[in-house]
Amino acid sequence: MKWIVRAAFGLEGLAAREMKRLGLKNVETMSVGGACFEGSMADAMRANLWIRTGDRVLLQMGRFRAETFDMLFEGVKALPWKEIFPHDAAFPVRAHCARSRLMSPSDCQKIVKKAVAQAMGGGWLPEDGSEYQIDVSIHSDVATVALDASGEALSRRGYRTWNGEAPLRESLAAALAMLARRGNEPLYDPCCGTGTILCEAAMIERDRAPGLFREFAMEKWTRIDPAIRQEAMDRYEAGRERPVDIAGSDIDGEAIELAKRHLHQARIGGVRLEARDLRDVRREGEGLFLCNPPYGERLGDAKSAAAVERALGEMARAHEGWRLCAFSGDPSFERNARMKAQKRRRLYNGRLECELMWF
Numbered sequence: 552m553k554w555i556v557r558a559a560f561g562l563e564g565l566a567a568r569e570m571k572r573l574g575l576k577n578v579e580t581m582s583v584g585g586a587c588f589e590g591s592m593a594d595a596m597r598a599n600l601w602i603r604t605g606d607r608v609l610l611q612m613g614r615f616r617a618e619t620f621d622m623l624f625e626g627v628k629a630l631p632w633k634e635i636f637p638h639d640a641a642f643p644v645r646a647h648c649a650r651s652r653l654m655s656p657s658d659c660q661k662i663v664k665k666a667v668a669q670a671m672g673g674g675w676l677p678e679d680g681s682e683y684q685i686d687v688s689i690h691s692d693v694a695t696v697a698l699d700a701s702g703e704a705l706s707r708r709g710y711r712t713w714n715g716e717a718p719l720r721e722s723l724a725a726a727l728a729m730l731a732r733r734g735n736e737p738l739y740d741p742c743c744g745t746g747t748i749l750c751e752a753a754m755i756e757r758d759r760a761p762g763l764f765r766e767f768a769m770e771k772w773t774r775i776d777p778a779i780r781q782e783a784m785d786r787y788e789a790g791r792e793r794p795v796d797i798a799g800s801d802i803d804g805e806a807i808e809l810a811k812r813h814l815h816q817a818r819i820g821g822v823r824l825e826a827r828d829l830r831d832v833r834r835e836g837e838g839l840f841l842c843n844p845p846y847g848e849r850l851g852d853a854k855s856a857a858a859v860e861r862a863l864g865e866m867a868r869a870h871e872g873w874r875l876c877a878f879s880g881d882p883s884f885e886r887n888a889r890m891k892a893q894k895r896r897r898l899y900n901g902r903l904e905c906e907l908m909w910f
């Protein structure tokens with residue numbers, strides 16, 4: 552079976568790298584939207600459990616040209632729905648259209664729904680069984696029809712139930728930790744907010760499957776070998792007491808309380824947190840400061856963001872053995888911090904163009 556792992560723009564390559572590390576076969580980065588692999592239901596379950604930087608795992612049912620509603624209808628109807636769906640399957644449809652002749656998601660949804668119902672034999676369908684979310688994406692007149700094997704987005708690990716003012720998506724925070732941190736070097740986030748970077752870094756270091764404590768849509772489709780979850784649980788148990796040198800602080804005491812709750816909900820111990828202005832941060836030895844400071848567009852105004860950036864520059868210069876990696880959407884970051892990045896990578900925080908900068 553062919554599976555698609557959707558990933559945010561800029562994270563496709565990282566998701567593909569994770570898939571290869573998992574031993575998945577024929578991994579290819581797609582031109583838009585993610586990467587794909589070939590494998591069994593068990594492989595897809597492992598992808599759901601272990602992929603940190605992707606958004607969803609989908610089973611590709613078919614891919615064909617769809618310039619008209621008729622082409623879409625016939626293409627969808629020809630797919631082997633009866634082989635996959637039980638008679639009582641509930642099959643909601645969501646559609647996404649870009650740069651195509653068919654540009655109305657709601658019309659495409661209706662056509663697809665009708666085509667699948669006909670393929671299932673027509674007549675009344677109870678739709679009161681397990682859910683098979685159909686995902687149709689029409690891009691440059693090519694329709695990709697797939698089933699969502701994840702359910703909720705993979706970034707919803709289940710630990711974040713309270714949001715601060717501008718939290719990072721978990722998949723993006725994991726990507727930042729994967730890109731910036733060298734091995735298990737000491738890590739400190741001086742603007743940690745609700746603690747997403749710290750949670751993700753600790754899970755990576757302790758070899759913990761990010762999806763271990765949540766469920767996936769595909770588990771309702773069929774019986775998945777319990778050994779797959781068990782192996783992830785064994786690795787979690789083996790790593791849970793492993794000491795980590797990960798800590799953080801934030802000027803906002805309420806954000807720190809949220810971060811503590813998130814760590815607790817994520818069942819992550821050993822990460823130190825305190826309320827502190829980054830101007831008062833002092834660290835010994837060597838390590839990595841990794842953070843996502845406020846930037847004018849989303850939090851506070853440009854002036855206060857500039858003051859935080861200036862303070863970050865001073866903090867970095869006062870810590871000779873420590874590197875700074877900052878993730879920001881502020882084009883004036885380097886000027887304000889009075890530092891020049893040695894390396895940079897463009898990434899998106901939602902729709903906002905940002906950069907991860909290495910100093």
Ligand SMILES: C[S@@+](CC[C@H](N)C(=O)[O-])C[C@H]1O[C@@H](n2cnc3c(N)ncnc32)[C@H](O)[C@@H]1O
Pocket residue numbers: 715717718719741742743744745746747748800801802803806827828829830843844845846850859862
């Ligand atoms: C964009 S948010 C970080 C979000 C965080 N990555 C998360 O996932 O929740 C920026 C954070 O910087 C903090 N901050 C602003 N000025 C600060 C200062 N002078 N010292 C420490 N933290 C500061 C804010 O309180 C806010 O939580």
